Each structure stands twice: as C-alpha cells, then as structure tokens.
Amino acid sequence: MKKTIAIVEDEAAIRDNYAAAFTREGYAVRSHASRRLALQAFAARLPDLVIIDISLGEEPEGGYELCRELRARSAELPIIFLTARDSELDAVSGLRLGADDFLTKDLSLAHLLARVNALFRRVEALTQPADAQQTIHRGALTLDGGRLQISWNGQPVLLSLTEFWIVHAIARHPGHVRNRQQLMDAANVVLDDNTITSHVKRIRRKFQAIDPAFDAIQTVYGMGYRWVDPSGN
Amino acid sequence: MLIRTKLLLLGLATLALPWAGCQYVREVENSLRVAEGQSLLAVAQTIATSLRGRRDLLYRGVDGPRSHEPAGPYDYVPVPLASAPQLDGRGDDWPQATPTWRHFRGSHDSDRLEVLVGTHERHLYLLIVALGDQLVLDAGDAAALEPSASGDRVWIVYGTPAGAQEQMFVSSSSTGAVRARRIVTRELGRPELIEELRVQGALRRLDGRDGWAMELRLPLSMLGHGFGVLLDDRDRRGSLPSSYGSLAPRTLEPRGHLIAAAPELADWLAQFASPGVRIAAATTAGSVLAEANAQPVVGSGISSSQALLSQLYRRFLRGSTLAQRAAPTERGQLDPAQTGEAAAGRGSTALFAAPGQQRLAVAAAAPVLDSGSDRVIAVLQVTQTADRWLLLRDRALTRLLNLTLFAVAIVVGATLLLGAHLAVRLERVRRASDAALSRDGRLQTEFPETAASDELGDVARGFSSLLGRLADYTGYLRTLAGKLSHEIRTPLTIVRSSLENLESEPLPDSARTYLARAREGSERLGAIVQAMGAATRVEEAIRAAERSHFDFAALLASATQAYGDAFPQRVFQLEGATAPCELHGAPDLLLQALDKLIDNAVDFSPPGSTIRLRLRDSSDDEWVWLEVENDGPPLPPEGGARLFESLWQHRRDHDGRPHFGLGLYIVRLIAEFHGGRILAADLPSPPGGVRFTLGIARKSPDL
Incomplete structure (x- = not known):
C-alpha cells in the first residue's frame, strides 16, 4: 500500500512540484493550500507523513498551529516543517511543537526525498527490535543507527532528524574534528554556518536537559566540532 | 562675527544709558537754575518793593537832588572795600580796577589829581594821588592860615547830615601822618581852625616818579550829601596855588556829591540775607551802594571720594545750556546789562561764571522805584551762588552714574553670560551634527538641546527628526537585502x-x-540570496546569542591554524596570544567576525603575503585589541567612515562571488554586541598595508 504524504503549502507552484516529485517516488500525495482545508481533509483520515509550510497564506505561523493540532491527534505522525526563513529555525526552538524535522526551502528535492524516506525508516524501525550492529556506544551515549534514535544514560534524547545526523557524524569518531561542511553533508542539508551553530547549540541543550553536566560536544574554533568522551574511551 | 562679540557690543551699547542720564541731569539742573532765577527775581522784587521810595535809606542826604541819576564827573561813588586800607600812603591795598577813580587836570599838563573813594564799615576812605607834582610841605609850626607857610593842601568840602556845609583842609609839614583842620567862620567872618581829630591820614611820596599819595579816613556819620575834593597845588611854599578838583576853585562850593547809601542800608539789607545769597543795592548806573553778603555754601555733604567721582562725572556735563556771562571784574559795579534792564524798569536774571572758577552764580536784579512815580532810583540785585545746585547735581549725578554703571555692568555681564551660554549650546549642536555620522558609520540620532523651548531647540529638533528619518532610511536600506533575500527565496524554490x-x-x-x-x-541566484541575507541572519544570531566565558587567545590560535588550512596562498602569523585571555561573550560570533576580517584581508592582499594577527591584552586596559594587518592597497580615502556601513563596498576586482559590502558591517555588529568597536587605518608606507583593529570591552556590556 502506498504511503500517503500530505503537503500543506500556500504556494501552488511549490506544492505541485513537491507533489509531482513524491508521486514519482511512489507516494500518494495530498496537497492542501491552507490550514483550514488541511484540517478538513485530516478530519476524515490522517496521512502517513505531513510536510507543512510554516507561513500559510494569511497566517504567518499557521504551520505551527496545524502542527500542534496534528500532534494532539497523533503522537507518532511524522511532521516536517518547511520554511523560507532561516530565522524560523530558532523560533521553533528545538522543535518543541513536536515536528520531526525542520528544513529550509533551499533544500533540493533529492534531499527532501531522502529525509522523507529516512523518517519513514525511523517510524518503521521503532516497531522492530534494535539492530545491535547499527548501534554505537560512546560512554553514556547510545546511538541507534537503525531507529535513528539516541539515548544518554539510558534516557532517550528527542532529536530531529537533522540533529540526529549531526550527532551521529560527530560521535562516530570521537576526538576527530568534523567541520561544518562535513556536518552539512551528513545531515543532507545546505545550511550556513549560523544554522549549524544553532543546531549544535540546540543539541547541547537537549542533552543538558537530561544531564546538566553534559559537555561531550566541543567546539574547535575555526574548524568545527568533535566528540569528547568523558569516560576517556 | 561671533555671537559672543555681537552680544558684547549690544551690552556696550547700554553705555548710552549713563549718557542719557547725564543729559537728564543737565536738563534738571537747567530747569533748577531757571526756577532759582525766578525765585531770586521774586525775592529781589520783594526787597525792591519794600525799598520803594526809601531814598533816605538808599542815599545820604534826603534832599540830594540828583541822587537817583547817573553819577556825574564830580560825583563820588565809594567802592565797597573788602578790608580797611592801611593808612600809610600806599595805594596797593585798594582795588585797582574800578571806574570810580576821579581824574582832575591841573594847569600844567603833567599835573593830575586822582581821587578814589571807598567805604568800609562805618568809614569813608579817600586815596588821593597827585601825579607830576612836587610835594610842597607846610612850614612847621607856622600859623596855618598864613599863606606864606602853606604848602600843597587838600581841601575837602562836604555837606553834613543836617544839611550844613563844612570845609576842611588836610596838610602836613612832613610825610607820614597828616593833620586835618576844619575852618569855622566865627562872628564877623573871622575864620577859626579846629583840629578835626575824626579824620586820620598819611602822606607819602610816590616811588620812582614825581608825585605823592595821601590816604584819608573819615567817619561816614559826619558826611551828608554834597562832597568835593580840591588840591591847592603850590610850586613852592607860599606861592599862589593852582587849584583843581571837584570844588569850585573860588567858592570852594562842591560841584558833585557823595553818592553813598545811608549807613543803615547795609543793616537793612542784611535782614534779607541768607546763606549763599548776596544782596546788593546799587545806583541806576550800577555802582554798588551797599551789600549784604553772607558766607557762601561750600561743598558740604560731598565726601572726598564722592567729590572725586563727581569731578570725573562733571566732565560729562561740560557746558550748560543757560547763557553764562563773565562776572563783572570791577569791584563795586553790577553787570551793566543787568543794571540797564533794571534802570529801564525791568527785572532780569543772569548766570555768572567767575573766571577760572567752577563756581557759578545766578543773579536777579529788580528796579527800586521812587514813591509815587515810576522813576527808578536804584537797582536791587540778589545773587545766589550755584553751590546749592552743584551739590544737588553732583549728588544726583553720582548716584545716577553709580546706578547706571552698576546696571551697565549687570547688562554687559548678563549678555556675556547669555552669549557664552548660547555659544556653548551652539557648539554642542554643532559637535552633535558633526558626530551624527560616527566613524564606524553609525547614525547618531540622539541630539542635544531638543528639549529647549527656543529657536535653538527648534533647530535641534529639526536636526534630530531629520537624523531620525535618515536613520529610518538607512535602516530600511540595511534590512532591504534581508527582506529581498527572503522574498526571492520562494520564487527561487519554485524555479529549483x-x-x-x-x-x-x-x-x-x-x-x-x-x-x-x-x-x-x-544555484548562483541561491548563493546571492544567501549572501544578501547574511547580515539579517547575523542580527538574528546576535539577538539569540548567549554569552559565555571563553579564552580568546585559544580561539585565535585554533582559528589561525584553520585559516592556514583554508587559505594556503597566505601565511598567517599570530602574535601576543601566548597567555590565556579570558573574555565573556559569544565566541561563535567573534569567530564569525574574525572570518569576515580574514576574508577581507585575503581578498585585498596579494597571494603569498603574510596576514598578521596581533592580540594586545594588557590588564590595565579595559579593552582587548585584536589587530589584523594585510599588505593590501590603502583604504579608499572617502570610505573611512563608510567602510563599516551596510551595503558599502569598495572592490575593484570581481572574483565571481557575490559581495554586498556586508562583511565589515557584520564585523561591526558583532563588535558592538561585545561593547566594542572596529577601526581601520592605513599602515605607514613603506611597506604600507591596512590594519583593522577590533576592540572588545573586557567587561561585557551586559554585566
């Protein structure tokens, strides 16, 4: 059965382009031009994944509203935010509204498809037992490459897909500096330095929410970031 | 001209105040004088009225037929003498300039008799001078009436107060004291000589010329109306005399009169006298008959310092508008013009200035009329010295000038203060307008004096609002790129x-x-959009930035190493980063600023050149300085202040990458976030180059 992707985007051209790309990829696509229309459609049946533009026509933050309403109905529904503005990355503030990923419109369609596939993979992986081969242990860190999930001291850290890949890139080789370009490549995003910085900042904050003493991601000024294993391994 | 100077001139213009005050004082003085003259005239007329018809008081000898008429050549008008002359035959204690000398010519042309008559207190004095005449003395001890014994003799014939007539002659057998003898006709016409002891006198030869002089003193009480003097001039003792004088030579009948006041007149006048006022009665010809003279008022009430000031001030008052006349120099004479007016029956006032003196006098003259007719029989003059006005004027003037000088000082001081205050405020506005566009390209919209309610405040407010609008405009320009980048992104996404x-x-x-x-x-369009939005993103990053403590030296060391890898065409040198340099700030942002500075340095320096980074961190400086030097061309001359403005760029070459002149603007934003600043300067040539200096406050602005 085809997976259903809902695109909520006020710009018709973008909406149709994305729809065409996803259809080509074998997904069933439903597009909605506004929050109201989307909610009407979702009332009957929820799609398998939702891509939401943050500003929807008259509502500059209509995407947030929609995300909250959807999250209220389903905790598992994968949600991706799309935005034309970099600044909204911070406004969303750690995806506390429950989006699974957060992408700018600069992203190429190929990258976007990769994200969507990855998200579906993560959802599926959650229902399967952990694959020990894809699991990395770095001291208190456990990184599940199959489920795309991370835990610290046994507690899951709720990271977005981008954040997961950043942590994955840094932590795979402790002590090695990963520069921004490498991180961007890993995360399949085209972001400027500031965005990488704020991603890393957000990642640290999420870890620190669990363990205030967290200090494993170190900045190497001018170069990038590296993983410092506090246990010494 | 400076505003200060203008205001000073304005203040000095107030010096017209004391001048106007002087004019006013002078006017007041003049009107005072006029009023004084009028009141003096009223006094004179009152006294004259009470003297009306009092010939008995005015003139000796009630029946004197010509007493009110001008003196004839044989009439004697005594001069009031200031002091009693010494009876020594010297005429030097008599007033010399007086028209009352009587001259008589003898048979020889060279012989002259000159007689001067004066009064002092209750005596009549005679000065008799015989010129060109050899003094012939009487023979001593001879019978006086014996012609052979007679020398030069002076005859005096006078009417008694009772109306009789008496004859007496004065002679001497030696110089020195003289004898006066009266001839009394006894029965049968026998003459008898009576020694007249009431008459004293002295005889003396003149020095250095022919002639002699005699001084005589007679009590006024023995004299009446008629009066005459005659000289029996003998060439030798006993010879026939040549007689000349004011007596008929044969009959010894007086041809003239003694025109003098009754003895009581002076006392009568004295009752009207008051301090500073002189009252004089004179004949219609102006010869003074009697006067009552009180002591003049002299400068009492003016202290010495005031007197000094008033003397200074008086210089402003030179020249009164009232006509002044020289006071009559001849003693015993009234001013002829005034006498003439009075003789014609009119009262008059005049102002006199004694020559060579400050003292002024105002005199009023009124005619004294005969009873029952309008005939003028005498002139009465009341003179008031101007001391009183001088006193008043000086007091008023001194106070006026002191006050106005005080006021002028206040006004000048106030205008100077105002001028200085204005100048300071103008200077403040000028400085603010100069500094409105700061060196780092920021627009300063805070403007002084905008709260002031005057025109300067209007100007400042106008400036301020202009700057505000300018700031809005530049702000709009600054954010334009960010807005554009955002707006372009959506269509770009559609295209992509x-x-x-x-x-x-x-x-x-x-x-x-x-x-x-x-x-x-x-793709290229995407890169452009990315670059355009850079500043906006940095601004947003700054808003969201969090400060932490970090080691700036370590940051620089690690970054310099990274730059070496990133730009293999350049050599990077880091100096001064040996000791840790603890700062509180956002290291990510500082790194970004450093990236921009290095980008800039790389872009402008030739390949293979060295880019020097220098950290200057001394504990006594509240700033930490980072210098980035490259060997590139000097800064554009016009770009000094604009270098750090948004969207300003100065690049000659094009490297294919989009440039919006945002790099150094971003550095500035980050420097400001750290309470610091960024400066650029050319290095001295040779070898030349450019140095950017980033100053970071050691103390975080938020702490």
Missing part, C-alpha cells in the same frame, strides 16, 4: 523544484544542456 522535476522527465540532450544552465543559474 521545477528544474529538478524537469530532470526526471524524458528530455532530448539539447534540452538537458539548457536545463543544466538553468540549474547553474539558480
């Missing part, structure tokens, strides 16, 4: 996603070429 979809379609190879070009173009 369309192109990507197109790639999935079956296309001929020729179409794929165009598709590839379109992709390339959209």
